[in-house]
Amino acid sequence: MERLQKRLGSAKKAxxxxxxxxxxxxxxxxxxxxxxxxxxxxxxxxxxxxxxxxYDMEGxxxxxxxxVIRSCREVQLxxxxxxxxALEMVNxxxxxxxxxxxxxxxxxHSNLNRYYTLLQQWVERMVERVVE
Numbered sequence: 001m002e003r004l005q006k007r008l009g010s011a012k013k014a015x016x017x018x019x020x021x022x023x024x025x026x027x028x029x030x031x032x033x034x035x036x037x038x039x040x041x042x043x044x045x046x047x048x049x050x051x052x053x054x055y056d057m058e059g060x061x062x063x064x065x066x067x068v069i070r071s072c073r074e075v076q077l078x079x080x081x082x083x084x085x086a087l088e089m090v091n092x093x094x095x096x097x098x099x100x101x102x103x104x105x106x107x108x109h110s111n112l113n114r115y116y117t118l119l120q121q122w123v124e125r126m127v128e129r130v131v132e
Contacts, residue, residue, distance in 0.1 A: 001056055001130075003052055003056075004049070004052045004053055004056045004057075004130065005130070007045070007048055007049035007052045007053075008049050008053075008123065008126060008127055008130065010045045010048075010049070011042070011045040011046045011048075011049040011119075011123045012123060012127075013045075014038070014041045014042040014044075014045040014046070015042050015045075015046070015116070015119055015120055015123060017038050017041075017042075018035075018038040018039060018041070018042040018112075018116055018119070019116055019120075021034050021035035021038050021112075022035055022038070022039070022112040022113055022115070022116040023113065023116075027109065032105060032106070032109045033105065035109060035112055036096050036105060036108055036109060036112075039093070039096070039108070039112055039115060039116075040093055040096055040097060042116075042119055043065075043089060043090075043093045043115075043119065046119045046122060046123055047065045047068050047069070047090075049123060049126060050068050050069075050072050050077065050122065050126065051063075051068045053077070053126045053129075053130070054068060054071050054072070054075070057129065057130070058071070058075050060075075065090045065093075066087060066090055069083055069086045069087055069090065070083065072086075072122070077122060077125050077126060077129075078122060082118055082121070082122070085114065085115075085118055086118060086122070088111075089111075089115050089118065089119075092108045092111060092115075095108065096108060
């Protein structure tokens with residue numbers, strides 16, 4: 001449980017910094033790239049918190065982000081439409097990590113508000129269930 005608390009704390013902290021950059025409407029190149037970097041950090045912290053949550057609270061041991069998302073849908077941490085968006089988020093995160101392309105960066109940045117909202121809700125649901 002202590003590890004889960006640390007993971008949730010890291011995810012919440014990452015989301016605070018991500019929010020500031022995700023909400024910039026017309027970013028310059030540096031702001032856009034920084035927002036994408038914060039998205040990567042926030043996504044990593046959030047899915048790892050979810051992985052730990054599934055292990056500690058549900059007895060499920062899953063190793064991949066997509067597997068964690070599917071399991072979170074099964075335990076109702078994510079709704080069906082949220083799980084679909086979360087899987088898109090994994091694909092976008094993979095694109096940002098493995099290559100840099102200006103057009104891809106612009107496309108991904110246009111999704112950051114939705115991704116921030118989803119990550120925030122996902123982490124908050126875990127926090128609420130741990131507290132109960």
